Amino acid sequence: MGTRLGLLLSGVVAHTLGVDPDEVEVVLGDTQATPFGTGLWGSRGAVMCGGAAAHAAEKLKRKVLQMASHLLECSVEDVEIRDGRVFVRDNSGKGLAFAEIAMKAYNEPYLFPEETDVALEAAAVYDPPNISRKPDENGRMNAVAAVSTAAAAVFVELDLETLAVRPLKIVFVENGGRYVDPSNVDDQLVGGIVQGLGALYEEVVYQDGTPQTTTLADYLIPTSVEIPSIKLEHIISPSPYTFMGLKGVGETGTIPVMAAVSNAVEDALRRAGFKKRIRASSLAPHKIWGL
Incomplete structure (x- = not known):
């Protein structure tokens, strides 16, 4: 999707487990290995996937701490995770690496009490509290937890x-909401802003029912030559309804820019003495001439 969702998810999981993000591998693009989902529409990737990943990581963390406390012969309240290892809080330096715990769990499960679930895996469902499942009396429903x-x-x-x-x-x-990776947010916004500039160039043309703009030589999109100076500013207001206060930003860059471009062209025409109202894109010269 171009959102670098995998990078965000590895950061969320790493933060929850107390490990380095480089140690988290996110597998994307295999629908046979994952449950059915309705997609990332509505800029839901960070909110929905991030929330589910965090809850699953939290479950896995509890398993790891439980098994580590048994191996270290102490209470689960007396252990903590730091830098990918589980330590005893007494500052003795006594601890175990995740790999050591996994080795014991899979190769020597008899070391643990019978009721211990030694499978180091976890699954979770994330359901934000403000999502509605059914339209109200006016046919409205809230299908997106939070957007910027x-x-x-x-x-x-x-x-x-x-x-x-x-x-x-x-x-x-x-x-926006709270950021897991601020540089990724900026990259997504800039990409969306450039897409919004497509209002100046992009046009689907048909002749006798046959599409004429079938290549990038005919269907023009903004390139590095057309991209102007872009200044980004942020106002941080975390959502009260989502994990970590996340909000989706995937579509935020495109939508206001398309309208602002049209308004700017209208203003330029008005300054030149032409009062025209733009109601559609593209804004190619022949389209402006026909206003």
Whole structure:
């Protein structure tokens, strides 16, 4: 999906288990190995998958601590995880690596009490409290736990002879939740902002029912040549309804930029003495001419 969800999930699991993110492998793209899901629409990847991963990691953490306390001959309340090892809290330095615990669990399960579940695996379902399963009397339902919001200001230059539009600068302020990986959030937002600039170029053209824009030579998308200066700012407001206060940002960059581009072109036309209302994209020169 381009969201680097695997990176986020490895960070969530690593934080919960107390290990290095490099030690967490996330397997993506195999629908035969995972339960059915409805997808990542609505920027739900971080919220839903992150919450489920954290709950599963918490279950696994309890198993690890339980088995480690038995091997270290102490109470489970007296052990803690630091840097991928389970230590006794008395600062004696006595501890076990995760690999050592796993080796004992799978090769010497008789070392543990009979009621111990030695399978070092866990599964979890994450169900945010504000998700609704059924439409209300007005046909409305809340299918997304939390999304971020944003405002965009786009500055453009309009050539009155050719009607070509050149984006000059974009200022984008995003109201997001708590970030697991801030650099990943910025990358997603910039990618979405550039997609929003596609309102200037992208157009699906048909002739007698046959699509004409079937290659990137015909269907134009923004490239590095067209991308202007982009300034990002963040307002952090964690969601009260999600794990860690996460919010989805996958689609946030695109939506306001498309509208802001149209408004900027309208303003440029108005300054030139043409009061036109833009109600559709694309904003290619021939489209502006036909307003």
